[in-house]
Amino acid sequence: MKRYMITISTVIAVGLIAGCGGSGSTPATSTAVSGKVADGYLVGATVFLDKNSNYQLDSGELSTMTDANGAYTLNMAAADVGKYPIVAMAIQGVTIDKDFPAAAMTSGYMLSMPATAVSGAVNSNFISPMSTIIREKMAANSGMTFNDSKVQLRNQMGLPVGIDMMADYIAGSMSGTNATQYQAMHTTAQQMAGLMAGQAGLVMNGSSVNLNRYRSMMATINSNMSGIASNVINGQSMTSAFMNNMMSQMQTQLGSMSISSGFVNYSGMFRNMTSSRYFWSTTAGTTTPTTPMTGGMMM
Incomplete structure (x- = not known):
């Protein structure tokens, strides 16, 4: 099967553009919600707070990309922690599964975690x-x-x-x-x-x-x-x-x-x-x- 080659450094650069704290406005009083995304750790996956539960990244929803270790952080209002689910998108031709790190994924898919599980505890939000x-x-x-x-x-x-x-x-x-x-x-x-x-x-x-x-x-x-x-x-x-x-x-x-x-x-x-x-x-x-x-x- 043909695979789309992409270096991890390229994916990291894209993630840095998004910012480790996530896109969208950061509230004055915020809680850092952090974790990792995997089947194997996923590098360059889009992660967002799905406020309307439509499984899509909409304008104004907090988002970021996973780093070289598959980790992410979303800085959100304390009142939003545990209120909304978090969704992660593995992107065809961009995201790298560290179980198979030689090439980017040839097909994308979507992962998520229930709102109930979202926590401000450090690195507790494994998707x-x-x-x-x-x-x-x-x-x-x-x-x-x-x-x-x-x-x-x-x-x-x-x-x-x-x-x-x-x-x-x-x-x-x-x-x-x-x-x-x-x-x-x-x-x-x-x-x-x-x-x-x-x-x-x-x-x-x-x-x-x-x-x-x-x-x-x-x-x-x-x-x-x-x-x-x-x-x-x-x-x-x-x-x-x-x-x-x-x-x-x-x-x-x-x-x-x-x-x-x-x-x-x-x-x-x-x-x-x-x-x-x-x-x-x-x-x-x-x-x-x-x-x-x-x-x-x-x-």
């Missing part, structure tokens, strides 16, 4: 495929709390109690008693991002996104999280039969959706089930993922 699916669970199901969403995702992935689903899994995989689990999160996030990037032509239009197609894509990923986690546990890559089948069916599903169709409710694909028994079954000592929650992809 990843995990934070994204957590946000989408809450957005689709008004009865699902932030904690419920994290617990459900942890159980979908077959991870033990104590694993922080909002944590920087790259840093967590470096050492500690849960390093293996955080490495599994990292690899799963890579495959989730691969699925998102694979639908970019149907979901993304430059810096804008078709919300119904995006939500349909995320709902399908959510329905199949146990299968994706199992793919990783079994040492399978993005080219496994399961992932190829999932990618193909997602493309067919999204391609059949009208670009201008009205709002579609996907709450049924984000049901509030927080017990691991909904996602995994154990037979003769072997644990396997159950069928998808809504009859989506085959396991």
Whole structure:
């Protein structure tokens, strides 16, 4: 596949133009909201405070770009902390994934974190495929709390109690008693991002996104999280039969959706089930993922 080459120094320069504190006016009394963006750390990704929750960077919304370490800082009014979600855009031909640093990404995708999770604590705002699916669970199901969403995702992935689903899994995989689990999160996030990037032509239009197609894509990923986690546990890559089948069916599903169709409710694909028994079954000592929650992809 042809890739667009770009040096990290070029991306950093663009980020410096945007300013480490973010574009837009900085309030007299502000709070620094900082963190990183990843599936692997993303260099040159656009990060913004999405005040109207339309997943697009609008005029006047605070924004910045990630630096050479995938880090960002948004200086916002204290009253805005925890009030609005933060969105990160990986930009085709610009953003570099440090897991694959030789070239810029050939397809873009969008990540986010729920408003509830946004904090003024230093470097606490990690934006990843995990934070994204957590946000989408809450957005689709008004009865699902932030904690419920994290617990459900942890159980979908077959991870033990104590694993922080909002944590920087790259840093967590470096050492500690849960390093293996955080490495599994990292690899799963890579495959989730691969699925998102694979639908970019149907979901993304430059810096804008078709919300119904995006939500349909995320709902399908959510329905199949146990299968994706199992793919990783079994040492399978993005080219496994399961992932190829999932990618193909997602493309067919999204391609059949009208670009201008009205709002579609996907709450049924984000049901509030927080017990691991909904996602995994154990037979003769072997644990396997159950069928998808809504009859989506085959396991």
